[in-house]
Amino acid sequence: MALSYKNPEFLIERDYDKCINCRVCERQCANEAHYYDEDLDKMMAIDKNCVNCHRCVTLCPTDALRIRKYPLEFKENYNWTGEMINNIYKQAETGGVLLTGMGNPTKKKIYWDHLLLNASQVTNPSIDPLREPMELKTFLGRKPERLEFDQEGNITNLPPQIELETPIMFSAMSFGSISLNACKSLARAASEMGIMYNTGEGGLHQELYQYGANTIVQVASGRFGVHQEYLDAGAAIEIKIGQGAKPGIGGHLPGEKVGEEVSRTRMIPKGTDALSPAPHHDIYSIEDLRQLIYALKEATDYEKPVSVKISAVHNVAAIASGIATAGADIIAIDGYRGGTGAAPTMIRDNVGIPIELALAAVDSRLREEGLRNQVSLVIGGSIRNSADIVKAIALGADAVYIGSAALIALGCHMCQKCYTGKCNWGIATQRPDLVKRLNPEIGTERLKNLIRGWSHEIKEMLGGMGINAIESLRGNRLMLRGIDLNEKELEILGIKHAGE
Amino acid sequence: MRRIPEEKIMSGCAISGILDRKGRRFSGEEIIKSIALMHDRSNGLGGGFAAYGIYPEYKEQYAIHMFYDDLQAKEEVEDFLERHFMISLAEEIPTRKVKAITNSPLIWRYFVLPDQHKLEQANLSEDDYVARCVFKINDQYRGAFVVSSGKNMGVFKGVGYPEDIGEFYQLEQYEAYLWTAHGRFPTNTPGWWGGAHPFTLLDWSIVHNGEISSYGANKRYIEMFGYKCTMMTDTEVITYLFDLLLRKHKLPLELVVKAVAAPLWSEIDRMGEKEKKIASGIRAVYGSTLLNGPFSIILGHKNGFVALNDRIKLRPLVCAEDGERLYVASEESAIREICPEPEKVWAPRGGEPVIGLLEGSSEEWL
Numbered sequence: 001m002a003l004s005y006k007n008p009e010f011l012i013e014r015d016y017d018k019c020i021n022c023r024v025c026e027r028q029c030a031n032e033a034h035y036y037d038e039d040l041d042k043m044m045a046i047d048k049n050c051v052n053c054h055r056c057v058t059l060c061p062t063d064a065l066r067i068r069k070y071p072l073e074f075k076e077n078y079n080w081t082g083e084m085i086n087n088i089y090k091q092a093e094t095g096g097v098l099l100t101g102m103g104n105p106t107k108k109k110i111y112w113d114h115l116l117l118n119a120s121q122v123t124n125p126s127i128d129p130l131r132e133p134m135e136l137k138t139f140l141g142r143k144p145e146r147l148e149f150d151q152e153g154n155i156t157n158l159p160p161q162i163e164l165e166t167p168i169m170f171s172a173m174s175f176g177s178i179s180l181n182a183c184k185s186l187a188r189a190a191s192e193m194g195i196m197y198n199t200g201e202g203g204l205h206q207e208l209y210q211y212g213a214n215t216i217v218q219v220a221s222g223r224f225g226v227h228q229e230y231l232d233a234g235a236a237i238e239i240k241i242g243q244g245a246k247p248g249i250g251g252h253l254p255g256e257k258v259g260e261e262v263s264r265t266r267m268i269p270k271g272t273d274a275l276s277p278a279p280h281h282d283i284y285s286i287e288d289l290r291q292l293i294y295a296l297k298e299a300t301d302y303e304k305p306v307s308v309k310i311s312a313v314h315n316v317a318a319i320a321s322g323i324a325t326a327g328a329d330i331i332a333i334d335g336y337r338g339g340t341g342a343a344p345t346m347i348r349d350n351v352g353i354p355i356e357l358a359l360a361a362v363d364s365r366l367r368e369e370g371l372r373n374q375v376s377l378v379i380g381g382s383i384r385n386s387a388d389i390v391k392a393i394a395l396g397a398d399a400v401y402i403g404s405a406a407l408i409a410l411g412c413h414m415c416q417k418c419y420t421g422k423c424n425w426g427i428a429t430q431r432p433d434l435v436k437r438l439n440p441e442i443g444t445e446r447l448k449n450l451i452r453g454w455s456h457e458i459k460e461m462l463g464g465m466g467i468n469a470i471e472s473l474r475g476n477r478l479m480l481r482g483i484d485l486n487e488k489e490l491e492i493l494g495i496k497h498a499g500e
Numbered sequence: 501m502r503r504i505p506e507e508k509i510m511s512g513c514a515i516s517g518i519l520d521r522k523g524r525r526f527s528g529e530e531i532i533k534s535i536a537l538m539h540d541r542s543n544g545l546g547g548g549f550a551a552y553g554i555y556p557e558y559k560e561q562y563a564i565h566m567f568y569d570d571l572q573a574k575e576e577v578e579d580f581l582e583r584h585f586m587i588s589l590a591e592e593i594p595t596r597k598v599k600a601i602t603n604s605p606l607i608w609r610y611f612v613l614p615d616q617h618k619l620e621q622a623n624l625s626e627d628d629y630v631a632r633c634v635f636k637i638n639d640q641y642r643g644a645f646v647v648s649s650g651k652n653m654g655v656f657k658g659v660g661y662p663e664d665i666g667e668f669y670q671l672e673q674y675e676a677y678l679w680t681a682h683g684r685f686p687t688n689t690p691g692w693w694g695g696a697h698p699f700t701l702l703d704w705s706i707v708h709n710g711e712i713s714s715y716g717a718n719k720r721y722i723e724m725f726g727y728k729c730t731m732m733t734d735t736e737v738i739t740y741l742f743d744l745l746l747r748k749h750k751l752p753l754e755l756v757v758k759a760v761a762a763p764l765w766s767e768i769d770r771m772g773e774k775e776k777k778i779a780s781g782i783r784a785v786y787g788s789t790l791l792n793g794p795f796s797i798i799l800g801h802k803n804g805f806v807a808l809n810d811r812i813k814l815r816p817l818v819c820a821e822d823g824e825r826l827y828v829a830s831e832e833s834a835i836r837e838i839c840p841e842p843e844k845v846w847a848p849r850g851g852e853p854v855i856g857l858l859e860g861s862s863e864e865w866l
Contacts, residue, residue: 143784146748
């Protein structure tokens with residue numbers, strides 16, 4: 001096919017008064033959007049290669065670069081938007097599936113933004129976290145309905161728990177989908193902040209075993225990198241059934257990303273595609289899930305909590321209740337805005353439901369069935385700031401997973417091209433020249449700062465409500481009011497409208 | 501008159517309690533005097549008293565105190581009581597006319613034992629059977645409210661200043677070894693008779709000053725265990741939490757306190773290994789029972805009382821000891837009003853329980 005109908009998405013503007021032909025932009029752009037024209041003695045741009053990742057803009061020493069939305073517009077049409085038309089051009093050229101990265105960006109209601117928090121006035125005092133203790137410590141794991149004690153007064157029936165200094169964890173992101181330097185940053189930050197990170201389905205690189213006490217090791221449908229030492233290394237084990245960005249489908253790490261290190265860690269031949277099947281082929285029912293939960297518990301002497309991660313789908317409440325009775329200690333639910341390294345666009349943008357509604361429905365169902373106190377509930381997909389976390393906990397979560405937010409802290413600019421392997425920020429790539437751009441020492445500090453900053457903000461919000469321990473917020477929906485929500489939405493969320 | 505609020509009730513308050521640890525009974529005059537001194541801590545929208553040891557002649561029977569809106573409600577509930585209990589005595593609770601007290605409901609009491617046949621059918625302990633009946637009446641019988649349901653104890657409460665309520669119920673005629681009292685300052689709803697304190701279930705009674713910011717979390721937790729929070733008050737939920745932890749989960753009182761007024765993590769970090777494990781286990785499992793926000797409460801029981809502050813002491817609570825008497829109140833003046841020179845006066849620290857026990861009864865509360 002000779003002529004491509006695709007238009008560039010972005011326009012690279014260069015201020016030639018400022019440009020000094022240093023060629024930094026050229027060297028920094030893995031997408032090859034910049035080049036130096038010797039005849040003209042000028043830096044030039046190939047707009048169609050630009051993904052708008054801001055790498056060149058950030059590194060340009062003279063601030064000579066601007067990236068804009070490409071000013072070419074189709075005739076105005078609410079139905080056939082430019083995006084729809086361009087997608088068809090792409091597919092007509094290739095016959096392929098539309099691919100994308102990161103979370104669902106479409107314009108649908110974000111429920112977090114329709115929830116408002118409470119604060120104390122007069123009848124009870126707000127608490128100043130700078131003067132008074134403010135406690136965020138959170139335990140995840142199965143809790144007995146009631147504690148029992150032996151004759152010496154020791155607790156006899158408390159299953160293993162993981163302890164978090166603040167109710168935030170880094171979501172599952174595999175080595176392979178992200179770089180080793182990104183993994184190192186997450187692992188170190190988790191261990192220094194007393195929280196957890198999650199290996200995703202990528203196995204555990206030898207250099208990361210030292211952070212085992214702050215690691216949740218994942219067992220997913222491909223079983224990549226799963227062996228006894230791996231299971232023993234983590235503080236908890238997570239069975240991944242689904243992911244918010246692509247419910248119901250598996251994963252695919254292309255062979256070009258499977259280099260020496262990824263190959264060894266995943267225990268697959270170098271250069272081969274790592275294909276995770278859509279279902280676990282030993283889990284075709286809830287009773288099969290129970291078997292896997294207990295197989296993993298047996299394998300680790302009942303010393304680690306087992307989590308089951310599912311994506312938020314229509315009947316998530318019933319599924320979660322089944323998972324609780326199947327023996328999971330933690331239920332992790334990933335909403336439809338959750339991120340991914342690669343997903344078919346149609347799946348990402350159209351399958352699954354908002355995490356806010358899923359969380360409210362699951363928490364309510366588990367309470368109706370008297371199970372809520374026995375399992376921990378973790379949600380993700382997507383948490384964008386500390387207020388989202390406070391709202392999630394008030395709706396009923398024990399803790400949250402953050403993935404996209406953590407990557408943004410590391411430098412991700414949300415260009416959504418993770419699947420190309422050309423991440424200019426050294427995050428979603430395995431190319432050594434790109435990976436080395438992410439310094440894990442600096443990455444660790446940035447992540448720690450994010451967790452620290454958010455924790456401070458959570459404490460301020462708690463203090464304002466007159467609460468000094470996070471457990472008093474959990475499921476405390478009286479602290480929430482809705483705005484711009486209809487009766488049905490309020491009913492599902494279990495909250496009142498603002499003003500009520 | 502009967503008005504079940506639909507939103508959470510907030511209120512400030514005065515509380516007071518007197519225990520004679522030898523079990524000697526004394527009239528209600530002292531407690532009225534004590535709570536009356538704190539007149540300005542309430543606003544006339546609720547006052548009440550709990551009295552333990554007042555019905556020695558019926559001490560093996562459950563004393564059900566009732567409010568009724570009208571005769572129809574009374575008839576319906578009496579029909580229910582007759583079907584579920586053996587009633588030894590049903591009588592109107594004597595009251596006198598007091599100018600400040602208006603709109604009182606019909607106020608009755610019944611001394612009852614569970615119907616043996618029904619009890620066996622239900623396969624419940626006597627206490628659980630009675631508790632279930634109480635929930636049922638409060639939840640399903642319009643215009644009726646169970647004021648108290650313990651043995652050898654009773655609650656006398658209503659809308660008005662506590663000293664007027666005391667006079668209305670003629671409390672000087674009753675003798676108890678433990679009295680607690682409450683004066684209420686609700687901020688957002690007109691008081692209604694059932695919403696006054698103390699709140700009770702079986703032998704438990706609670707008077708409470710404060711607002712529990714954790715109410716939503718506590719309520720949704722306790723509802724998982726079959727309790728129904730219909731009053732929308734902190735006091736109700738606190739009562740049920742104690743009932744669950746002490747009576748149903750059989751936790752020792754000291755551990756219950758570690759759950760509802762949990763030690764701070766910074767304190768737990770300084771504990772010995774064994775204690776630390778227990779305290780953190782309690783917080784991990786019973787985190788949803790933590791009462792957060794300002795409060796001081798007196799939990800009354802047939803064996804004595806526990807007075808407790810929130811863990812960072814955001815509301816006042818003072819105790820005093822004099823001979824066999826143990827006093828507790830929102831203000832020291834309310835104690836000195838009736839016991840001018842106690843042997844010992846102190847302000848307990850936040851989260852530190854003050855436990856008053858009848859002589860001869862162990863810390864085992866049940």
